[in-house]
Amino acid sequence: MKIYNTLARRKEEFATRDPGTAGIYVCGPTVYGLIHVGNARPYVFFAVLARYLRSIGYDVKLVENITDIDDKIIERANHEGMAPGRLAAAFSRAYVDDTLKFGLERPDVEPKATEHIQEIIDHCRRLVDTGMAYESGGSVYFRVDRFAGYGKLSGQKTGQMKHCELVREGEAKESPLDFAVWKASKPGEPSWESPWGPGRPGWHIECTAMSLKYLGQSFDIHGGGRDLIFPHHENEIAQAEAVSGGGFARGWMHVGMITTKEEKMSKSVGNIFLLREFLKQYDPRVLILFFMGAHYRSPLEFSEVNLEEAAGRLERFKNCFWKVDSVIGETAAAAAPPEGRLLEDSIGLTAQQFEAEMQDDVNTAGALAALFGLVRSINEYAELASAAGSADAGLLGRASDLLRRLLGILGVEITEADYAGKAAPQELLDLVALREQARREKDFAAADAARDRIAAAGYEIRDTPTGPKLVKK
RNA sequence: GGCGACGUGGCCGAGUGGCUAGGCAGAGGUCUGCAAAACCUCGUACAGCGGUUCGAUUCCGCUCGUCGCCUCCA
Missing domain, CATH: 1.20.120.640 (Anticodon-binding domain of a subclass of class I aminoacyl-tRNA synthetases)
Structure with missing residues (x-):
């Protein structure tokens, strides 16, 4: 099997670390809001990949995290006047609800960042111990210039990045490119005790710590949306390989963006369509068939006509x-x-x-x-x-x-249940009989009226050589 | 400024150095009282300009256009 590896920038023969088993880590949501249909594409895609690999005999372990501690969660919680932990818990539940209603199965492991603080701290400590990271003001920063492979995933060269705004207020970094793996917390913010004082996980270090915990070094596939390539995944590679000396994920798969009016669907642009809103209007399978109609790496335009077309496929x-x-x-x-x-x-x-x-x-x-x-x-x-x-x-x-x-x-x-009319209510079956009677008497107005009433009840009549049949619509 | 992707028939969207993608919409036909569903027939499209080649939509170069990323976006 061939799979496009972002790291290699080409399709490669898919060879897993352990023959017959495949370990896949997908970046799940940061739960500071409800997920939209764009967010759903990678979850759908990797579920398909996992099912397919299983169908050809692989023993697959699919890990999808829930990031339940992060700046945006704190920000949103402050805005709503509630505790960040409660907000994150509520949106975690909403995420699980929405995806279950959407018909997605749970991944094999669905770890939460706040339940892996010890692993995260241990990882940061190893980074500090090896000199790949340093403490400053209670935070721990990764030394980007010490990691020779920085940029290998995204193709970015550190010297050419726009880094004018990389230093935030209160940060004391050796270099603007350095990023926080552990953040000192301000009073009132959620925090955990660490060797550097109270703080919380920094730059998506939970993905690094949890993927290594559940899948081990050199696991097979790390995936997510295209927009995560830089800096998210680039930084994950740096964090992970700086400790191990190499061998984080073997393959990287990135799913194309869902666009509306040819622009990426994202919260900041404000053109989002929430998954739960979608599910109120459409059959979940319409969205799946919409996704499946395009290659996973291509951008895909979320529009009325495209959804109608997907609905046509389902029909x-x-x-x-x-x-x-x-x-x-x-x-x-x-x-x-x-x-x-x-x-x-x-x-x-x-x-x-x-x-x-x-x-x-x-x-x-x-x-x-x-x-x-x-x-x-x-x-x-x-x-x-x-x-x-x-x-x-x-x-x-x-x-x-x-x-x-x-x-x-x-x-x-x-x-x-999608089409069979056998279980149709008796009054509809009576209407079918009534229509047949009317047709025999050539009273087509009455026959069509009966058909309209049946249609209004959500069924369609199809005349076949052996008589009319009801089809659920 | 840097990195990357992409431009395919009315629409969506695969793919390929010469040989049918597919779906939707549309036209005609079969079936039907009329429909619906289904079947049959019908579209020679690959942004533009050069180059390589016996031959390019496919490879190379340039141009134009679109999109994503460049520190907390799936």
Whole structure:
């Protein structure tokens, strides 16, 4: 399998540290607010990657942190007049709620920064002990110029950075580029005792400490949004490798930005769409299919038409499953089913193409195309079966099972509840009967009125050779 | 100023040194009382200018344009 490694700036053959197992660390949220749809893209993507790797036999450990202590949390808490700890706890819960409602499973480990203060302090101490960091005014700063590899991820050269505003009030740093790994806390701020006095974790050191704790040195993939490359991930590399002498994450994967009006969706721009707001208006799978339609590294425009298109994809899949059930239900086993060679071939080709696309830097857009190929083949066969009055249920079952399984890897689950009208309330079934009666009497106005009432109740009528069927919309 | 990415048919969006992406929308047809769903047919697009090549959308250079990052953004 090939995966694009930001560090190497090219696709590389994916080889894990320990054969058969993959350790993945994804930068999770800093819980100072509700997450928006842009934040959700990496979580969705890495869940897909984890599922795919599992499907080909890897034992995957996916770690996604929750950063529950940070300047912005304190800032927001002060603004709201509540304790930072309470605010962080509330937004942590909101994050978990939102992502669960969205259909994301929990990662294997979901560590919180405040529960790893000891590991963080130990890490800072090692940095100080080796001279890679120094204490100043109760804070601990990383000496950027002592770390030769600084800039290797982002390609930034320290001499050419804009660093006019890098020194904040109250900071006493040896160099403007140095960054805090431990911050002295002001009175009233959350703090933990440390060798340098009361303070709290600094520059995303929790990611460094926790990834090493749960995945060990030289773990396989560290990921997150593109915007984290610099300085976040660059600094993580510095913090980690300054202690170990090398070997932090082997591969770095970065997910492209979600944009609106071609501008990055971000809180500071103010063009965000909260995940929970999205879920009030759309099926979660619409967002997943929207994400899956583009390569994970590409920017993706969040717009009404693009979402409608994603919704159309979901419909096409649902209709296909409906068709399979419907055709199996309506045909008799007695007659000879149509030749199934093409569908048989399509099953093999789809599985093959899906694999090839996923193996090529997780090309979900290509994988989706493969699935639509299978949809077409299934529909074609269903047409023939319907005309012949007989279907090879085993063949259709195998085809739809494959479709279901591969969609599942992408994070889209479609069940009978999505389309089946069998469980429709009796009054709707009565309306269907009423419409049939009206149609027989050529009273089409009455028939259409019945159909409209059924539509208003969230069902659609589809007339088939064996009579009308209700489909849940 | 520095680093990086990108410009594909009406729209979205893969991909490739010569061979079908796919979806949505649209046109025509089949089916239907009309629809819906589905099927069939239909679009020769790769920002511009040079170069390499038998041949470039694909490789190289330049130009134009867009976007991200450059200290606390996913």
